[in-house]
Amino acid sequence: MIGLLGFLVLFGAGRWLGWAARWVWLAAWGWLLVLLLAHAPYMPPELGAFVGGDLRGWFLLGALAAVIMVYRAGLSRLRRRVAPPAAGAAARPGTFSAVERERYARHILLREIGGPGQKSLKSARVLVVGAGGLGSPALLYLAASGVGVIGVIDDDVVEGSNLQRQIIHADARIGMPKVFSAEIAMKALNPFIEVRPYRRRLDESVVADLVADYDLVLDGTDNFDTRYLVNRVCAAAGKPLIAAAITQWEGQISVYDPARGGPCFECVFPQRPAPGMVPTCAEAGVAAPLPGVIGAMMAMEAIKLLTGAGEGLRGRLVIHDALYAETRVIGVKPRAGCAACGGGG
Ligand SMILES: [Zn+2]
DSSP, X not given: OHHHXXXXXXXXXXXXXXXXXXXXXXXXXXXXXXXXXXXXXXXXXXXXXXXXXXXXXXXXXXXXXXXXXXXXXXHHHHHHHHSOOOTTOOOSTTOOOHHHHHHTHHHXXXXXXXXXXXXXXXXXXXXXXXXXXXXXXXXXXHHHHTOSEEEEEOOOBOOGGXXXXXXXXXXXXXXXXXXXXXXXXXXXXXXXXXXXXXXXXXXXXXXXXXXXXXXXXXXXXXXXXXXXXXXXXXXXXXXXXXXXXXXXXXXXXXXXXXXXXXXXXXXXXXXXXXXXXXXXXXXXXXXXXXHHHHHHHHHHHHHHHHHTOSOOOBTEEEEXXXXXXXXXXXXXXXXXXXXXXXXXX
């Protein structure tokens, strides 16, 4: 009786405490050995009576368990041989499968990224607001780079007029919600990442919870309400924000990180433009590769920030004039009394 009770306690405790299955089994084999020894011919018979059963019974139980284990091991080996790991079957967290190592080899070669940097990317969670012009290249490069979890939020559907610059979408996906279209393209490019599509507008009711789930936020919307809202929530949560904007031939980008000494978006742009003052791409037009240039810079800043490589754009604003091929970098500082971050740093 004690013998059987021992197994019950072992498996129960193993499950309760979350032990790995192989340790529970090892302990079970150990207990069986104790039971067998208790019935060994040179042991006092009282001991055998205490644990219960007899030598032959316990031996048979052990043999049966061994047969089952061998059968199951053979079966799982057969399964592995029949079905190679799915393309998306990632290795354990923090480790890379051989296929992943090959995929990221050019990153791992870089002194500033290397294996540790690539691991940081894999364990990173990045939220991209907007799957439009800037979001397209940013999302694709984040996916290709191997950022482990990429969230994307947008409430639009793909339209024909988007495809002149929103290269993450495709003609065949016109009418599909942009977040699902983006998910298809990203998973096709890199099945080793997780994409979380949120088909909705980013508003007050969800923004704080959503931002809390991520390490870093990229904002490429052309909606001023959203820009100021995302900035305030990121500043309050201490999350860095990479925000960019484009119109016609010109784009700008910076990293807003008041928690680490930089200004926030509202420090640099305290005056919200009056509605209608800043024309959107739909109203003013935009050169097709411009969001590609600036959106790729957003992804670049994200990779640098997540791996600690180089010098990011914290405290610097890049203004790129594509029409004259000129780029200016201007220093930006926290603004005392900023309503979003306090400006004190
Ligand atoms: Zn501020």
